[in-house]
Amino acid sequence: MAVDGLFIIELFRKISGHFKVYDNDPIFHSDLKSTRVVRDLVLLENQIPMSVLQTLFDLTKDPISDHFSLVQLALIFFEGASNTTISAKWTELQRSGVKFKKGSECGSLIDIKFSKGVFKIPPLLVDDCTEFFFRNLIAHEQQHSQGTHYITSYALLMDYLVNSAEDVAFLRDLGIIKNHLGDDNKVSSLFTNLCSEIYSGKFCYGDLCDKVHQYYNQPYNKWKANLKRDYCNSPWTILPVVAAILILFLTIWATLFTTLPVFNVNFKL
Template sequence: MSYNKIPSAAELSRAGVRFKKGSDNERFISFRDIKFSRDGIFEIPPTYIYCGTDTIVRNLIACEQLYSKRYKMTSYAVLMDSLINSAEDVAFLRKAGIFKSFLGCDEDVFNVFNKLGSEIILKENSYCNLEYNVHEYYKKRRHLWKATLKREYFNNPWAVIPVVAAVLIILLTIISTVFGILQVVLLK
């Protein structure tokens, strides 16, 4: 499969994808633990961002590019570059518990990942199947409609009451019409 950039975190969220913080084992966090389920749950282990993150990750990518046949860190950097297109995406992922930043603001974290994704040659994408599954979920319109319905019309519990009342009124109107027709037919 060829590399296909996935939509940003905000776009995926608008399409019904829910982001969840993955395992937070303080001794060892593996980038292989990134998962996407058929239910639309994108599970990513927490990443700690501080002033040296850019340098460390760039050096790991350079080592992979030169000496390794596996491109785990490179694939991770490209995946995060796809997910993060603005400070809004960073804020969304931070609120989900995926990013723990020790930098000044979300814009600084965006700049770190924006720089990481530039000038990278990805020969083998470790997240090829994951990205394919994300695209399959994202392009189904029913997920977008369901997410829009929840976000726009059912964003609080009080919004459900008018919908239930409207459905009940329609049902009662139909029942009343049926009984009215039956009464006319039976009286003849």
């Protein structure tokens, strides 16, 4: 328990940035191992009493270099480990007026764009080799802490957006996903399994997700999307809206003509 406790304290101190991480560190220079350490720490059978950790922390505390309490170090560590960049589902995005279109087939697969409320996602062919292709590239990225994790970021973004077979069918209808597996549930499970226990600290779609959140949080976009969905999706719903607007206009027009002579008389007097 003492050895495990000292390991956790050293891990927390290094993640805070106030303690040097050496080049041969087996954990901090492998994102895959870092993710597995986080997973092991949250397991119930691996929990160490806080009183033990606090005692070990107090005994090894350096008054010069230790700027955080044990609780603060733990919060810093788990905040970084659990940070996610995007959490909006298709239905939530659509309610705010976000649209999805097939991107270019000539460019890169990861060239996903968002502009003026439109997601443009290059088409992806999903067949029996797709999972092995992504797994190998993701494993390669996770073993190296340097550089941006482009394939990992792509898999994470698709996992955040694809949560069910219905989501896959939606993308398939748009031509964004070409499903050669025959079952939309298999495609949904593919992205879920790809993103299990992977490190997302080098997410390359941060700016894109910020744009999505800004668009999603604008009330005007939600109001416009609701108006189109509830009143402008068919001629039978459009006609009552047009009639209501026409009646309102005629009422205002009649009111102006009724009151205008009164204003003219008062003005002459």
